[in-house]
Amino acid sequence: MSEMTTPAGTLPAGGAAHAEHTAPLRRVRVHHLREAKERGERITMLTAYDAPTARIFDAAGIDVLLVGDSVSDNILGEKSTLPVTVEDMIRHTRAVTGAVRRSLVVADLPFGSYESSPEQAHATAVRLMKEAGAHAVKFEGGRRVAEHVHKVTQAGIPVMGHLGFTPQSEHALGGKRVQGRGDDAAEQLSQDALALQEAGAFAVVLEMVPAPLAERITEVLSIPTIGIGAGPACDGQVLVWLDMAGMTDWSPRFAKQYAQIGAVLTEAARAYAQDVRSGAFPAQEHTFAE
Numbered sequence: 556m557s558e559m560t561t562p563a564g565t566l567p568a569g570g571a572a573h574a575e576h577t578a579p580l581r582r583v584r585v586h587h588l589r590e591a592k593e594r595g596e597r598i599t600m601l602t603a604y605d606a607p608t609a610r611i612f613d614a615a616g617i618d619v620l621l622v623g624d625s626v627s628d629n630i631l632g633e634k635s636t637l638p639v640t641v642e643d644m645i646r647h648t649r650a651v652t653g654a655v656r657r658s659l660v661v662a663d664l665p666f667g668s669y670e671s672s673p674e675q676a677h678a679t680a681v682r683l684m685k686e687a688g689a690h691a692v693k694f695e696g697g698r699r700v701a702e703h704v705h706k707v708t709q710a711g712i713p714v715m716g717h718l719g720f721t722p723q724s725e726h727a728l729g730g731k732r733v734q735g736r737g738d739d740a741a742e743q744l745s746q747d748a749l750a751l752q753e754a755g756a757f758a759v760v761l762e763m764v765p766a767p768l769a770e771r772i773t774e775v776l777s778i779p780t781i782g783i784g785a786g787p788a789c790d791g792q793v794l795v796w797l798d799m800a801g802m803t804d805w806s807p808r809f810a811k812q813y814a815q816i817g818a819v820l821t822e823a824a825r826a827y828a829q830d831v832r833s834g835a836f837p838a839q840e841h842t843f844a845e
């Protein structure tokens with residue numbers, strides 16, 4: 556597929572910005588994110604776990620779609636991200652990559668699939684690239700996984716880091732708590748971010764980090780930072796799409812609900828049930844003649 560010409564240093568046009576173009580959409584690549592940081596352009600990122608929502612977010616112009624291990628508690632009904640498997644991630648990532656034309660698709664490496672060695676991380680990342688069509692992978696940790704990041708990136712696989720509150724370590728961190736408070740903790744987090752950059756990561760997610768610390772890290776790094784509960788100074792922002800769209804009864808303090816899709820869907824289901832019970836559906840126009 557040919558690529559649409561875009562001015563150097565800008566993110567490829569998407570959503571409404573692309574509506575007037577007739578040429579094929581240009582895929583967002585990892586270098587576009589670094590160029591966006593250099594130009595001060597904000598990067599947009601949402602989670603996606605299936606083809607229909609991925610297609611919608613892609614058409615809306617979201618730059619990066621994260622097939623997160625958050626599929627575990629948001630879609631599969633588990634209590635945390637820990638139970639999700641590599642096979643689960645492959646299935647959901649394949650659904651997303653098959654639906655998008657422009658967005659960069661990043662897939663999480665699930666708990667237990669990368670920690671033991673750089674070789675394990677590489678093997679899992681290869682599976683997500685080959686079997687699921689991911690464009691990049693993400694896994695949690697700083698200096699302790701720097702060697703893993705180096706191994707994977709040296710194999711030609713882009714890696715996004717993840718620092719701050721790391722859900723796979725929730726029990727070790729004492730729950731869902733803000734990370735990086737205090738001088739020592741802030742210094743440790745900053746060093747972790749630099750280690751990921753030096754190891755070859757193309758971006759770093761900062762989750763539940765004090766805004767001033769996230770701003771300092773963003774200024775120091777040459778690679779983009781993507782914030783989630785880390786303030787407005789990050790180079791981009793990411794949310795779990797169900798929080799963003801009002802699909803749950805509760806959402807984190809750092810999430811803004813841009814719609815109440817859950818309420819709309821509830822009313823639609825109630826109306827459908829009422830029509831079926833009353834006999835109003837299916838009507839004549841929904842019925843095939845002989």
